[in-house]
Amino acid sequence: MQTTPTQLKSKTISATQELLSVAIGKKAQIILTAEAQHTILCDVAESAELNLIRLITDASAPGETLSATVQENGVLNMWEIIFTQNATIETTIHLHGVRARIHHRSIIFGTGTTNITLLPTAIHHAPETSSKLDAKIIVKDSAHVRYNGMVDMRNNARGSEGHLEQRALILSDTAKVSAIPGLEIGTNDVRASHAASMTRIDQDQLFYAASRGITTESAVYMIAEGFLKPLIHTIPDQKLQKMLIKKIAELL
């Protein structure tokens, strides 16, 4: 079964394809720029590895569903980058095979009257599977972002690990963040945790910056950028990274 990953493909598609699948032992990278309402199915076969980057912008449809399955030793790395107005994004990842792994990262920037709901779920069906869900959320103006993540470990998921982490930075008085980071653990030989925090920019930080001649505006930019950067830097595409940093500067 074990084949060495031979090729690394990187392509940008505008999600007209409904099924993305990576064959046994293969490695692939896909950048999805969704344009119509879609139900995307994704399959990562035994020992395969997929880097899946989803860009969800104003051009996208308000509802997005993605359902992925990861087989034995398969790895799915996902990035969801969200700069849209209104959307409900439902992502369900089934870890079907032993030692299957998912690392799901969300970068959400809500401005104006944005209303975004994210529903990422990792379901551990097999032993020794691992899931990691990281989200960084920035909201300003009267944006409202809901992030209801869920790590669901079924009865035969012994030896599995799941971690859900959600950090939000609130930049205005009228912005709102809601979160329900859920854990449903059906067996004992597992490790699962979640962490959530919601903060604003500290007056002390701004004062510190001001005392060094940095205006409040650029200090806010620096802090927000610093907040998102650790996640942005994990994106395996330089062009996209640069584009994102530019976009953040525009939005701030």
Next chain:
Amino acid sequence: MSKQAQTLDYIEKLNKDVFDKGNAYEYAKGVKRGLSEALVRQISSDKGEPAWMLEHRLRSLAEFYAKPLPRWGIDLSGLDFDKILYYARPGEIKNRQDWNDVPEDIKRTFERLGIPEAEKKVLAGVGAQYESEVVYHSLKKQWQAQGVIFEDMDVALREHEDLVKQYFMKCVPYSDHKFAALHGAVWSGGTFLYIPKGVKITMPLQAYFRMNAPSMGQFEHTLMIVEEGAEGHYIEGCSAPKYGSQALHAGCVEIFVKKGARFRYSSVENWSKDTYNLNTKRGIVDEDGIIEWVGGNMGSCGTMLYPCSILRGRRARADHLGIAFANAGQVQDTGAKIIHAAPDTTSTVLMKSISKGGGVSVYRGLLKILKGAKGAKSQVRCDALILDEISRSNTIPDMQIAENDVSIGHEARVGKIGEQELFYLMSRGLSENEAIAMVVNGFIEPIIKELPLEYAVEMNKLIELEMEGAIG
């Protein structure tokens, strides 16, 4: 003797059956099972209640019929409202000031539960509820002299009607949910506590509830008013004997913490395994006030209990501490609800849950920061321990933040007892069972240590009983 040896010593002596057997008792009034308007009127006239209370009961009853069952949480399909005994009273037993006056069989029940010992020690007043009527009540004279009112709810309604009317079901309105409405219609007994301005009660006040009739509902109402600058600590424990039919507990606790006051509410709930515990507990805290909830949920087949703090005054604070133990056939759906409605309010939540033998423990929390609650701070932590592979633990913390000048942190962890921890303890000569019990005790220790001694001992006892046969 080492601490562990002591622990094991008293585990051996314990006999859990005492909690599962009730005393045979003749009911003075053969009240029918099931709910009706006639029953509600009868309760009210039996107690000689004022007209406004009857009116409140009838309004609640209408609301109860109108409201649907909750569609979330535990499975309530086993609950048959027609089979529940909503109201019962044992003979002529009424308030007694002296322990010697309490009838022998009732005394025996309390002795099994350790009440006299608690009384002998520092605990200040005992209000022990035996089948819907408080039979034993004592309060240290010095508190009485300072104007503290610590009474059975029915007596309070007669003697302090104005106070009761001002606060009764103002914190938990009957229109809140189906079981609040049911409570409003058939409530009976409970505790009333009024601490006047500036009075600080250093000793904990205590009441013990116990259900004894088969299929008997317990709808006690607890109303506590802590005036400006006052301080107090109230403890209650609940234990019900085991019977074969579904019983229901839908009590209600309302606490008003006024400006600068401080109040701690501790409870150990150990209802029998056929009881649904659908209790509503809520407190409203004014400026600079502090409310503390310490709770242990052990028994019942299904629990839905989320103590709630409404922080409506500037700098108000709420601390929630809780333990839930879900054993075979149990669902412990508990949590904490905190509403920050004023600036600079703070809250902390620390919840620990243990699941064993196929039990399900759920942390369901709500953290709501309203617009304008600038500078609000909240820290929530829930830890879950799953002792075997068939048990479950769910964590569902709902966070709704509508203000940016806040600091919110939430953390949860789920896991099992590490092999290494067990190996270490066993290499020191402990059996696997003892080692597990020790780790569990350590796990819940931060909460146990907040309970007064008697309760901490009882809580530990109960945990040890639940832990029996953890292996094989």
